[in-house]
Amino acid sequence: MKRKDLYIALLLFAVIMTSCKVGKNYVRPDLCLPDSLEQNQDTVSFGERDWREIYTDTTLCNLIDRALEHNKDMLIAAARVKEMAAQKRISTAALLPDIKGKVTAERELENHGGDAFKKADTFEAQFLVSWEIDLWGNLRWARSASVAEYLQSVEAQQALRMTIVAEVAQAYYELVALDTELDIVKQTLKAREEGIRLARIRYNGGLTSEIPYRQAQVELARTATLVPDLERKISLKENDIAFLAGEYPNRIVRSHLLQGFNIPETLPVGLPSALLERRPDIRQAEQKLIAANAKVGVAYTNMFPRLALTGGFGTESTSLSDLLKSPYTVMEGALLTPIFGWGKNRAALKAKKAAYEAEVHNYEKAVLTAFKETRNAIVNFNKIKEVYALRANLEHSAKSYMDLAQLQYINGFTNYLDVLDAQRGYFDAQIGLSNAIRDELIAIVQLYKALGGGWRVNN
Numbered sequence: 274m275k276r277k278d279l280y281i282a283l284l285l286f287a288v289i290m291t292s293c294k295v296g297k298n299y300v301r302p303d304l305c306l307p308d309s310l311e312q313n314q315d316t317v318s319f320g321e322r323d324w325r326e327i328y329t330d331t332t333l334c335n336l337i338d339r340a341l342e343h344n345k346d347m348l349i350a351a352a353r354v355k356e357m358a359a360q361k362r363i364s365t366a367a368l369l370p371d372i373k374g375k376v377t378a379e380r381e382l383e384n385h386g387g388d389a390f391k392k393a394d395t396f397e398a399q400f401l402v403s404w405e406i407d408l409w410g411n412l413r414w415a416r417s418a419s420v421a422e423y424l425q426s427v428e429a430q431q432a433l434r435m436t437i438v439a440e441v442a443q444a445y446y447e448l449v450a451l452d453t454e455l456d457i458v459k460q461t462l463k464a465r466e467e468g469i470r471l472a473r474i475r476y477n478g479g480l481t482s483e484i485p486y487r488q489a490q491v492e493l494a495r496t497a498t499l500v501p502d503l504e505r506k507i508s509l510k511e512n513d514i515a516f517l518a519g520e521y522p523n524r525i526v527r528s529h530l531l532q533g534f535n536i537p538e539t540l541p542v543g544l545p546s547a548l549l550e551r552r553p554d555i556r557q558a559e560q561k562l563i564a565a566n567a568k569v570g571v572a573y574t575n576m577f578p579r580l581a582l583t584g585g586f587g588t589e590s591t592s593l594s595d596l597l598k599s600p601y602t603v604m605e606g607a608l609l610t611p612i613f614g615w616g617k618n619r620a621a622l623k624a625k626k627a628a629y630e631a632e633v634h635n636y637e638k639a640v641l642t643a644f645k646e647t648r649n650a651i652v653n654f655n656k657i658k659e660v661y662a663l664r665a666n667l668e669h670s671a672k673s674y675m676d677l678a679q680l681q682y683i684n685g686f687t688n689y690l691d692v693l694d695a696q697r698g699y700f701d702a703q704i705g706l707s708n709a710i711r712d713e714l715i716a717i718v719q720l721y722k723a724l725g726g727g728w729r730v731n732n
Contacts, residue, residue, distance in 0.1 A: 294410030295577070296570035299563050302633055304640055306545045311651050318543025320551055320724025324438050327721055329535055332527050333445050336518060340441045341434060343519030350430040357423040364419035368412050370404040402584040409577045414570035421564035428557035431728040435553060438727035441517050442718045445527060446534070448510045450711035453531040455503045457703045458496060464696065465493040472689065485689035492693055496700075531710050536717065538658075542651060542724060548643060551725030558632075558639035565625070565632040572625040576618045578610035643723070650720035657716045661709040664702070671695070671702035 319327070325334055341347060379395040407413055472486040512522045528534075549555050611618055678695035681687040721727060 294413055294570075296410060296414060296573050297566070299566045301559070302562075302637065304549075304637065306549075307644070308545070310542045310545055310548070310644075310647055317541050318547060318551070318724050318726075319540050320543065320721060320726035322726065323729060324442075324721075324727040327717070327726065328442050330445075330528055333442060336445060336514065336525070337438055337441050339518040339520070340437050344437055344517060345519055346433055347430070347437060348519075350426070350433050354423075354426045354430055357419075357426040361416075361419045361423040364412075364416040367405075368407060368416065370402050373401045373403075375399040375401060399585055402582075404582045406580040406582060408580055409574040411571060411574035411577075411579065414567050414574060418564045418567035418571065421560045421567060425557050425560035425564065428553045428560055431553035432557055435722060435725065435728035437517065439718050439722040441514065443715050444510060444514050444517065446531075446711055446714040446718070448507065448514065448525065449527055449529070449531050450707060451503060451507045451510060452527070452529055453707045454704060455500070455507065456529075457700070457707065458499045458503060461496050461696075461700050461703075462493065462500075465489065465496055468692070468696070469493055471683070480685070481689070488689055488693060492696070531707060531714075534710075534714055536710075536713050540654065540717070540720060542647070542720075545644070548647065548725065549640065552643050553725065553728050555636075555639050555643055558636045562629070562632040562636045565629040569622070569625045569629050572618070572622040575621065576611060581609070647720075647723040650716065650723040654713075654716040654720050657709065657712045661706075661713055664706045664709045668699075668702040668706040671699040675699040 324337065328334060328337065375398070377395075377397045379397075381395070405412065469486070469489040472481070472489040475481045476483055476486040511525045514525050515522050543551075675692075675695040675698070678687060678692045682689060682692045
């Protein structure tokens with residue numbers, strides 16, 4: 274009973290001492306956030322909406338789904354999360370007793386100078402228990418660091434998901450814009466061919482010299498050179514999208530009307546404080562900071578004594594049949610304390626504190642980067658809408674000017690150079706308007722990403 278009471282006392286002592294955890298708990302740095310993200314502040318952000326509500330084109334949604342499922346970077350990130358989950362389980366297991374089994378059989382032969390050998394058999398079965406008592410929180414700090422590293426991998430996966438959604442959407446809009454530009458060029462080629470036909474008729478009829486006819490041919494040839502370059506860009510953009518989707522280069526099915534995409538007039542951006550919780554890259558940086566703080570705790574507690582308990586229950590006999598009849602129990606404790614290590618533990622603590630300081634600045638930088646990206650995206654969205662309105666007006670005016678110039682040329686009131694100038698102006702205005710629509714769509718993509726949208730998994 275005295276031995277049993279001793280074991281119980283040691284266990285109670287271990288439980289009491291494991292409640293102690295020395296070191297500074299993590300506190301989020303004071304970031305002094307701005308009062309608002311823009312003048313028209315709103316408590317709700319469209320970054321909280323699911324990406325399927327933002328990108329309503331069915332073909333685009335299918336592309337994003339394929340990319341999120343098969344993109345190689347996403348698969349790598351998923352494997353990384355599994356790895357860190359296993360590491361977290363290992364650090365949790367370190368807090369618990371380690372139990373092992375051991376079975377041995379030994380035969381000893383002795384000869385003391387005669388012909389006969391003396392045989393001695395020994396059989397032994399053991400259960401071994403070892404447990405490091407977490408006196409100062411060393412193991413718990415290590416577990417906290419492991420949990421933070423696991424959450425960091427989860428946030429990295431979510432940040433990657435957010436990025437891939439934005440990259441696929443932007444590449445898709447750029448591809449449709451290239452299709453639209455190619456259509457404009459082909460329509461312009463038809464107009465140039467009609468211009469050559471009219472110039473040839475007037476030249477053959479003696480109404481004009483040969484110069485307008487040759488000018489029309491030059492303009493047709495100049496416009497035709499744009500076709501292969503656009504086809505090259507379209508093929509390269511298709512390859513980019515296929516790569517994002519984790520596929521070999523192939524033909525990307527898509528919509529062919531850039532003007533058909535929905536472009537909202539205003540987009541609520543929410544509150545600054547919500548940005549910290551919504552953007553996974555910021556949360557990833559904070560988990561790195563939490564892990565660094567926990568590693569400081571590990572280094573600090575390494576300078577304190579460590580207590581390990583070892584116990585064994587087993588049986589030993591010279592006869593296998595009597596093995597279970599001879600039990601024994603052993604229990605011991607070992608206290609290991611650093612005495613003189615040439616400053617190694619203090620240097621390790623200083624190193625971890627410096628690493629923590631670096632992660633503080635890294636976290637602050639991540640927050641500043643997020644606010645810069647968000648503010649840039651807000652400015653781009655607002656200004657590009659103004660650009661679109663101006664280019665739409667320019668396209669309408671250029672069309673009217675070209676129609677008037679062609680009518681006056683046919684009636685002999687102007688020369689062909691004026692017609693060519695009007696046609697070039699209208700062509701440039703069409704391309705500019707198409708690019709303005711593309712830029713509006715991309716501005717929505719960038720603002721949605723900057724506000725932390727697109728990473729949530731829709732259950």
